Amino acid sequence: MASPLTEIPDHLLAEIFLRLPDSEDLVRTSLACVSFYRVATDDSFLRRFRRLHAPSVLGFLQAGGIFRPTMPPHPSAPAARALARAADFYFSFIPSRCHWTVQDIRDGRVLLARDLRQEEWALAPVFRDLAVCDPLHRRYVLLPPVTHDLAASLEHPFPMVRPARCKPFLVPLGEEEAAAGETAFRVILVAHCITSLAAFVFSSSTGQWQAAASKRWSDLGLGERDMAEMSRVHPFILSRHYAYGCFYWDWVEFGRKKLLLLDTRKMEFSIANLPRRKWSKVGIAIVEAGEGRLGIFGFHGETSSNLSYMVARDKGESPSQWQSEKTISLDSGYKYFIRDATQRYLLLTKIEASSLENPLVGYFSMDVKTLQLQRVHDVPQYLKYETHTYINFPPSLLSSKRI
Template structure:
């Protein structure tokens, strides 16, 4: 008689479960018996499983609303269940304030307070990190006066464009530290002026803000331009992306596009080059191509008929020797825009180039691994959703451990 499955050693069962193709398969396997469920819900196993399997693309958030992926998108059932269970109106937040979505990460949402016209908004507005599924939140303390005063901000542009708060991804290392950090979060607030870049970090473990990296522009751009560049022009940071422990901003300075890089492990700023060629403004996205290599999606021209995907041959935060991997053909006669990107997904919009009064905006996701273009949803409106944020995964903390 064959041995029961429960007689298989745990280390072999772990390897079998890690090779299951979809998270749904792991859920079904864990329901078979108590030992299987104990193994499948153990913290170190789940961290390994998440590294090997992309979290589900569930939809996207804009200003104050969640747009779930609709059929025939493969994530539509999970997205529909999340839309019913979670509170994306954020009614559980302090009612004395109006809040707007600033960033999303690992199922959590970062929001900033909206101020009325007659109110005097502080240099650093109030922030809150919440779990919309379990209706829990953490109101971040204000940035201390001494830290706020140390940040020079004389650039004459909207405050939200020169102070950028964002969530940092969870620790990915399979250690006890990672298990502790899974129940914590960090927020980085990048502030820039004509003379320097600053980064302030909030850790939920300590409940405090700390000053970390401060970089003079003259040192950062040394060797690529003269020292008077920052007195002649303001830097313009466009969309930001995260890959392999670093944040990347596509950055326009004196008509040239570069990548501004923030290494969140060392908290160091640096500059990297884009692949050769003319890339459309606001139409690039940095992703994880696998094996520690960066990938980049980008458009050439306003009415692009294809989306280019290039991969850096080297590993590391400073990509070199970019190589064209694939060209994704798109329907002609339409405008396409990259709205957001995560490590493993891209969000595109498609609309008619003729621009009717109420055009149909279609939203598509692209899986970086498969490069499949899948329709998320569509909306007929005068304008597309602005400041969209891809929502993936379910909050891994603030609740009992589940798959």
């Protein structure tokens, strides 16, 4: 005799499944029977589920393929432990004798760039080889090289260190793109040149690179001092943020209160101003505050124990008016640094301020919606490398039937 559960229509099953606490519960539910699996892996259902449920913080990835999984008592710890066992974060599944370094992570996918050997730097190309991979399912896509015509379009690239002046990163997919297929992805490559900026875009749907945006530093409305500083700073050490279809880079660490902005809808560079505050050098984070308004988390002055949250009063990518929303009091006697930010979480480090050696206490995540602070991982020493938060399980690059 058929179970009463199997007689529930699919649309009611979908409504029930939407109310499951997290994606791990959805995975377990999908394994119960064929009908549950069919509903739980439907593309339209998964899009609804992901809009309603914040993705899990599964850990963070550091230089050299070092994955730090989220530790107990964090609720994501069991899933993070399973990911650490199953995934290959040394990327040994890519059939290449070269070494790859992590450039960006988004939705569980990792963007890699090929390291150059010392003897290659003298004749280094403008752009390095890139690959997008799925370390969980051990699948990858090698991106074609940027064509010579596009490389030749750069105005005055920095000599000898040209690859270091080009920074690639993954682009979040819009709802229409996600609806077209979860195997799709886009990569943007921004080149910092002596006199100008340029952006190139690779789309997995076309399999080609295209020139997307170009702007002279002198056309960004900057003063001479700001223009000289912003064009000279190494792009790898700039903090990058994403909100409402725009990427932002900040120069807070260098005392500048300007943001470089790339609108991925118009594909245009511009400059935006930070709110008039004495921002600390320990980092800021630009997030989506809701209703099309930007939010900024940051520390002020020399202290780093009170985290401030400001929200723009007006909508748009370059608001002019801001209001203080909340001040989050953190433990006194410690220094906090913003190491990374995603669309939903901040990744903070906590360091003892009273000790001369400043030992690292741990890494913490903060939900930008609930402001809940949770310990993610303990690391014995502070490592000043790029830190990429690993969020959610990746959709496979070759098959969209994954949760």
